Amino acid sequence: MSLPGKNALILTGGGARAAYQVGVLQALMLIRRDSGETQRGNPFRIMCGTSAGALNSAALASRADHFEVAVRHMAELWREMRSEQVYRADSLGVIRSGAQWITLFSLGWALARWRRARPRSLLDNEPLRELLGDSFKISRMRKLMEDGVLDAVAVSASSYTTGEHVTFYDAFPPIDPWSRSQRSAVRADLTMDHLMASSAIPFVFPAVRLEAGGRPHYFGDGTMRQAAPISPAIHLGADRILVVGAGRLQEPVQPRDTIVEYPNLAQIAGHAMSSIFLDALAVDIERLQRINRTIDLLPLEARAHTPLRKVDILVIAPSQRIDDIAARHLWALPPAVRAMLRALGVYGRGRTARGTALASYLLFESSFTRELIHLGFNDALAKRDEVCAFFGWGLEPSAAQDEGRQIRLPYRIDQAGQGPADQTGVPSLPVQPVDDPVAATE
Secondary structure, eight states: OOOOSSSEEOOOOOOGGGGGHHHHHHHHHHHHTTTOOOOHHHSSSSEEEEEEHHHHHHHHHTGGGHHHHHHHHHHEEEETTTGGGGGGGGGHHHHIIIOOOOOOOHTTTTTTTHHHOOOOOSSHHHHHHHHHHHOOOOHHHHHHHTTTTTEEEEEEETTTOOOEEEEEESSSSOOOOOOTTTTTEEEEEHHHHHHHHHHHOOTTSOOOOEEETEEEEEEEEEETSSOTTTTTHHHHTTEEEEEEEEEEEESOOOOOOOOOOOEEEEEEHHHHHHHHIHHHHHHHHEEEEHHHHHHHOHHHHHHHHSSSEEOOEEEESSSSSSHHHHHHHHHGHHHHHHHHHHHHHHOOOOGGSHHHHHHHHTOOOOOHHHHHHHHHHHHHTTHHHHHHHHHTTTTTHHHHHHHHHHOEEEEEEEEEEESSSSSSOOOOOOOOOOTTTTTGOO
């Protein structure tokens, strides 16, 4: 028996690291079956994604009427992933984009021909648009919301034009947009452009032009300036939130053995990427925990008169350093991409590898993605008891109702009650033989 209320899924960004999320979702399906849960529908009413997590959340949402089929389809896609499916990895494609940028570092804008070329990014991710178009139909999400299968879907992006962080969302019944300092929400019919914008890793992939607030913007990766990653799910009415990260949120106490040397460009870029993709989530979770402790100190009467409501949150994140895993798979990158990254300072293997953090976001290769899927699967299974308690799986109906009233954790709500006020190999799972809902519409 599942707990009452609305479950939300938040999938964070991280480029190729997002393969980890697929393993977690596979484990959730297995845990649900093992618990004896008879309701096999979509366990999430609200889905929020950022960067590569936006692609995964949209893939789930577009098949929300057959959730296990969606997970199976995602697993098949990520397990057979190749870089050529995401960005142009041939020599000519790399020369047209990344090689121009690297040349500009040494020659500057002195040459008029470089002024005419004006390279937009390190890599050209136009193949990704084709891959997404072939994999799922984002237009199905609206109908699934009208049919009562979903309540809301949100995709976040960052505006290079204004510097604001924007959450594009669709919901049924409609929900009023919200606005906070340097971040806002825009009601929109979500399209492939929104996904491409959200997943446009800074410097690596080109920005995407979108309309927001009646004016055009150029948007990039949604993890930039994302001060409150948990916020959209709260605004959209979540009672419980499952967050699946794509990087370690806590480092082990023991210091790592490292060679002290001046950082090269790739190491600095990787460090910046990690700051963009990981730090905001960790800070938001810590902020939530502080609010939880504060609300626990309030007497029951005071809680009844405070603008707070309780929200249960479960976080599943990698138990191993993704950088270290990437170091074992640098060989899998296409030769042209490997040569370009080497020019930036990505080289070596194992413990002697350098710049692997940057490479990990671009390693859309099956050897790497399969290992991440395996890690996500095992990390989620290790939290089996927490997962069952979070969803109420395996509980008797009466116990599920009691748990639904007791185990949620508090999250600060603004005075209008609209959301947070200024804080914030893996085995393939057997699936019942059902038709692919997306294929059926083609």
